[in-house]
Amino acid sequence: MTTLQxxxxxxxxxxxPVATGAHAADLVVGFTLDADxxxxxxxxxxxxxxxxxxxxxxxxxxxxxxxxxxEIAESMTQISPTVYDFKIRPxxxxxxxxxMTAEDVKFTLDRVTVENAMEGTTSPRQSxxxxxxxxxxxxxxxxxxxxxxPWPILPAxxxxxxxxxxAFVEANGSAGIATxxxxxxxxxxxxxRKGESVILERFADYxxxxxxxxxxxxxxxxRVIFKIIPESASRVAALLAGDVHIINxxxxxxxxxxxxxxxxxxxxxxxxxxxxxxxxxEGEYFDDPLVRQAxxxxxxxxxxxxxxxxxxxxxxxGILSPDAFGASELPSYGYDPELAKKLLADAGFPNGIxxxxxxxxxFKDTAEAIASLLTKAGIRTTVAVGExxxxxxxxxxxxxxxxxxxxxFSSWGNGSLDPFDIFTPTHRTNDRGNSAGxxxxxxxxxxxxAATELDVAKRAGMYREAELLINADLPYLYxxxxxxxxxxxxxxxxxxxxxxxxxxxxxxxxx
Amino acid sequence: xxxxxxxxxxxxxxxxLLGVSLIVFVMMALTPGDPVQIMIGDQNITPEQEDxxxxxxxxxxxxxERFFVFLGNAMQGDFGQSFYxxxxxxxxxxxxxxxxxxxxxxxxxxxxxxxxPLGVLAAIRKNSIFDKLATVGSLLGVSLxxxxxxxxxxxxxxxxxxxxxxxxxxxYSSEIETITGFLLIDTLLRGNLPAFWDAVKHLILPAVTLGxxxxxxxxxxxxxxxxxVLRQDYVTFADAxxxxxxxxLFRHALKNALIPTVSVAAxxxxxxxxxxxxxxxxFGWPGLGRLVVExxxxxxxxxxxxxxxxxxxxxxxLNFFADILYTILNPRVKx
Numbered sequence: 001m002t003t004l005q006x007x008x009x010x011x012x013x014x015x016x017p018v019a020t021g022a023h024a025a026d027l028v029v030g031f032t033l034d035a036d037x038x039x040x041x042x043x044x045x046x047x048x049x050x051x052x053x054x055x056x057x058x059x060x061x062x063x064x065x066x067x068x069x070x071e072i073a074e075s076m077t078q079i080s081p082t083v084y085d086f087k088i089r090p091x092x093x094x095x096x097x098x099x100m101t102a103e104d105v106k107f108t109l110d111r112v113t114v115e116n117a118m119e120g121t122t123s124p125r126q127s128x129x130x131x132x133x134x135x136x137x138x139x140x141x142x143x144x145x146x147x148x149x150p151w152p153i154l155p156a157x158x159x160x161x162x163x164x165x166x167a168f169v170e171a172n173g174s175a176g177i178a179t180x181x182x183x184x185x186x187x188x189x190x191x192x193r194k195g196e197s198v199i200l201e202r203f204a205d206y207x208x209x210x211x212x213x214x215x216x217x218x219x220x221x222x223r224v225i226f227k228i229i230p231e232s233a234s235r236v237a238a239l240l241a242g243d244v245h246i247i248n249x250x251x252x253x254x255x256x257x258x259x260x261x262x263x264x265x266x267x268x269x270x271x272x273x274x275x276x277x278x279x280x281x282e283g284e285y286f287d288d289p290l291v292r293q294a295x296x297x298x299x300x301x302x303x304x305x306x307x308x309x310x311x312x313x314x315x316x317x318g319i320l321s322p323d324a325f326g327a328s329e330l331p332s333y334g335y336d337p338e339l340a341k342k343l344l345a346d347a348g349f350p351n352g353i354x355x356x357x358x359x360x361x362x363f364k365d366t367a368e369a370i371a372s373l374l375t376k377a378g379i380r381t382t383v384a385v386g387e388x389x390x391x392x393x394x395x396x397x398x399x400x401x402x403x404x405x406x407x408x409f410s411s412w413g414n415g416s417l418d419p420f421d422i423f424t425p426t427h428r429t430n431d432r433g434n435s436a437g438x439x440x441x442x443x444x445x446x447x448x449x450a451a452t453e454l455d456v457a458k459r460a461g462m463y464r465e466a467e468l469l470i471n472a473d474l475p476y477l478y479x480x481x482x483x484x485x486x487x488x489x490x491x492x493x494x495x496x497x498x499x500x501x502x503x504x505x506x507x508x509x510x511x
Numbered sequence: 512x513x514x515x516x517x518x519x520x521x522x523x524x525x526x527x528l529l530g531v532s533l534i535v536f537v538m539m540a541l542t543p544g545d546p547v548q549i550m551i552g553d554q555n556i557t558p559e560q561e562d563x564x565x566x567x568x569x570x571x572x573x574x575x576e577r578f579f580v581f582l583g584n585a586m587q588g589d590f591g592q593s594f595y596x597x598x599x600x601x602x603x604x605x606x607x608x609x610x611x612x613x614x615x616x617x618x619x620x621x622x623x624x625x626x627x628p629l630g631v632l633a634a635i636r637k638n639s640i641f642d643k644l645a646t647v648g649s650l651l652g653v654s655l656x657x658x659x660x661x662x663x664x665x666x667x668x669x670x671x672x673x674x675x676x677x678x679x680x681x682x683y684s685s686e687i688e689t690i691t692g693f694l695l696i697d698t699l700l701r702g703n704l705p706a707f708w709d710a711v712k713h714l715i716l717p718a719v720t721l722g723x724x725x726x727x728x729x730x731x732x733x734x735x736x737x738x739x740v741l742r743q744d745y746v747t748f749a750d751a752x753x754x755x756x757x758x759x760l761f762r763h764a765l766k767n768a769l770i771p772t773v774s775v776a777a778x779x780x781x782x783x784x785x786x787x788x789x790x791x792x793x794f795g796w797p798g799l800g801r802l803v804v805e806x807x808x809x810x811x812x813x814x815x816x817x818x819x820x821x822x823x824x825x826x827x828x829l830n831f832f833a834d835i836l837y838t839i840l841n842p843r844v845k846x
Binding site for chain 1: 810
C-alpha cells in the first residue's frame with residue numbers, strides 16, 4: 001500500500017461510517033427531479049405532481065392498475081353527457097386542521113379552469129381539464145362540473161388536479177402556496193430544501209384515502225423524503241449504498257446489478273409511453289407506401305426489446321399501449337429483410353436508399369440498433385442526434401411549414417391511457433404531435449367523433465377502426481411501450497409502482 | 512490602485528453586461544425550440560388554450576419588445592418570472608447560488624492546498640520519479656471527465672466503504688437554520704457541530720471531483736514557474752551566501768514563483784462554475800449549475816438570461832480581482 005493509499009484510508013476511517021441519523025420509519029425515495037413549485041395548479045411536470053400528490057388528494061385518484069376511483073369525492077354521477085356530480089366525502093381535514101368543504105373543491109377547480117383566475121394569470125394546467133364551462137356547489141356537499149361539450153375522459157383526467165384550501169390560498173396568495181402547502185393528503189410538508197430534498201411527515205388526522213384502495217387510514221411510515229438525484233448512476237449507487245429505499249427511472253442495463261445486490265430488487269410496471277419512428281410522408285422516399293412497408297419488415301422488434309430494453313417492453317402494432325382504452329389486436333409486419341429489399345426494389349430503389357434518422361441523445365443507442373437493422377435491408381440509415389426542443393421544432397410543424405428530414409425516432413406519453421391524448425395529437429391532420437405529416441380524412445373523422453362519443457363500446461369500435469386504417473397506411477413504425485423500472489430496497493413493503501409514474505407512498509411500509 | 516481606476520474598471524462592466532444580455536437574448540431566440548410546446552409536452556390541447564399559455568408567459572409579444580422590456584426590468588433588478596417555478600427568477604437563483612459558491616470555494620481550497628506543495632516538490636526534484644508521477648497525475652487530472660471520476664469516487668467511498676454519502680449537500684435529518692446560506696458557516700455559527708460535520712462529509716467528494724482539473728493545472732503552473740525562479744541569479748546568490756536550502760526555497764523562491772499560480776487560480780475559478788454543472792448533476796448538489804442546464808433544455812428564457820448575466824458578472828469580477836492581486840504580488844506591474 002502506498003503512502004497516498006494509507007493516507008486516504010486513514011482519513012476515510014477518521015470520518016467514520018456515514019451516520020444517517022434516520023428514524024427507523026423514514027422512507028427515502030431517490031428521485032430524478034425536484035418539484036418546480038408546491039402549487040398544484042401552477043406547474044406542468046409529472047415529477048412535480050408526483051411529489052405534490054403525497055401532500056394533496058384529488059376528487060378522484062387511480063389505483064396502481066390505473067383504475068379511476070373516488071378519493072375526496074364519495075361518489076361520481078354523470079347526470080347528462082355534459083354534467084357530472086361529485087358528492088364530497090364528509091370529515092376531511094386540511095393539514096392546518098380546518099375542515100375541507102365543497103367550496104374548497106369549487107375554488108380549486110375554478111382556479112385551474114377560469115381564465116386569469118390566479119391573480120391575473122391562467123393556470124398552465126387549464127388544458128388538462130378540457131372544455132369545462134362551470135363548476136358549482138349544489139346542495140352544500142356536491143360539486144357539479146358542467147362541460148361545454150361532451151368529453152368522456154374527464155374522470156380519467158381529474159386525478160391530475162389536487163384540492164387546495166380556499167382560505168389558505170386567499171390568505172397566502174399564489175406566492176405563498178408555491179413554497180408552502182395545506183393539503184388533505186397522507187403527508188404534510190416539514191421542509192423543502194430546494195434542489196436537494198422534500199421532507200414530509202405523516203398527517204395523523206388523515207381521513208384514510210380512497211376507500212377502494214386498501215389499506216385505509218393514516219400512512220404507514222413516519223416520514224417520507226424525496227431526495228433529488230438527477231444522475232441515474234448516482235441514483236443506483238444511492239440505492240446500493242442503502243441511502244435510499246426506492247429509485248425511479250432505473251436504466252435497463254442496471255437491472256442485473258440491482259437484482260444481484262443483497263437487499264435490493266427491481267420492480268416494473270407497464271408504462272404509458274409509446275415509442276415509434278415517424279417517417280416523413282412529405283419527404284423524398286417515405287411518401288411511397290412500399291418504402292414504408294419495407295422499413296416495417298426490416299425491423300426485428302423482439303430482438304431490440306430483448307437486447308436493448310432487457311425484455312422490459314411490450315411490442316405494439318399501432319399507437320396505443322396494450323393497456324389503453326380501445327386497444328386491440330392488429331396485423332403485424334413481421335421481420336423479413338428479404339421481403340423488405342424486394343419491396344424497395346418494387347418501389348424503384350433496387351440499390352437501396354440513404355436516409356437520416358433524427359433522435360435525442362438519450363435514445364442514441366436504440367436508434368443506432370434500429371438503423372443497423374434498416375441498413376441490412378437496404379435502407380442505409382445514419383443516426384443524427386439532436387436536442388429535444390430542436391427536434392420538436394423540426395418535426396412537429398403542425399402544417400405551418402414544409403416538413404424536412406427522413407425519419408424521427410421518438411415517443412409520445414399517454415398518462416391517462418385514453419386514446420384522446422395520444423391518438424389524436426399524433427395522427428390527426430396537422431395536429432401538434434403528427435411528426436409523420438399523416439393526413440387521412442377518414443381517420444380525422446373517426447378521431448373527432450370518438451372524442452365526444454359517450455357510448456363506451458361504440459367509442460372503442462371507432463378507435464379500432466382508426467387503428468386498422470393507420471396500420472394499413474403505416475405513417476409510423478410502431479415499436480414498443482417500455483416498462484417503468486424501479487429499484488427497491490427489500491425493506492419496502494406495501495408499495496407497488498403505478499403505470500402513470502406517480503409514486504404514492506401512503507401504503508408503503510418499511511420493515 | 513486609485514479610486515479613479517476602480518471606477519473606470521467598474522464602468523467597463525456596463526458595456527460587457529449589455530453585450531452579454533443582447534447575445535444571450537438573441538441566441539436563445541434563434542435556437543429552435545418553443546417553450547410553450549415543450550411545456551405542454553405530450554397532450555392534446557386546443558389552439559385557444561395554447562395561445563392562453565403563450566400569453567401567460569409573455570411570449571406573444573415581438574422579440575424586440577421583449578428584449579427592451581427585459582432590459583428595462585433588469586436594470587431595476589427584476590429579471591421576470593421563471594416559466595416553470597412561477598416565482599421571480601432572482602428568488603430561484605438566490606436559493607441555489609450559495610450552494611454553488613460554497614462548493615466552488617472549497618474546490619478551490621482543495622486545489623490550492625494540494626497543487627502548490629506538489630508543484631514545488633516536482634520542481635525541486637526535477638526529473639525524479641516523483642516529478643514524472645506528478646506529470647502523469649496532472650495529465651490524468653485534466654483528462655478525467657468529472658462525471659466518470661465522480662461516479663468512481665461514489666462507488667468506492669459510498670457504495671463500497673460506506674464512509675461518505677452519495678449525494679446532496681447535507682443529510683435530511685440534520686437541521687438547517689439559514690443565516691448566510693453557506694452551510695459550513697451557518698452550522699458553525701449555530702454551534703451545531705454534528706450538522707457541520709455532516710455538511711463536510713457531503714462536500715468532500717464533489718469538491719475533490721470539481722477541484723481535480725484545477726489541481727492539475729495549478730500544479731503544472733507552480734512547477735514551471737518554480738523552476739524558472741530557481742534559475743534566477745538572486746537564488747544562486749542566496750545559495751552562495753550560505754542561506755539554508757529551506758530558507759532559499761520558501762522565503763525567496765516560492766514567493767515569486769506563486770505570482771503566476773495565484774493569477775491563474777483566480778481566473779480558473781471562473782471555469783469552476785462551468786465544471787459545476789456536471790459535478791452538481793452527478794452528486795445531486797442543489798446548486799445553480801444544474802438549474803441552468805435544466806433551464807436551457809426547457810427553454811426557460813428568463814432564468815437562463817439572468818443566470819448567464821450573473822456568470823458574466825462573476826467572471827469579470829474574478830478577472831478584475833486577479834489583476835488587483837497581480838499588482839499587489841508584483842509591484843512592478845501597474846493597472
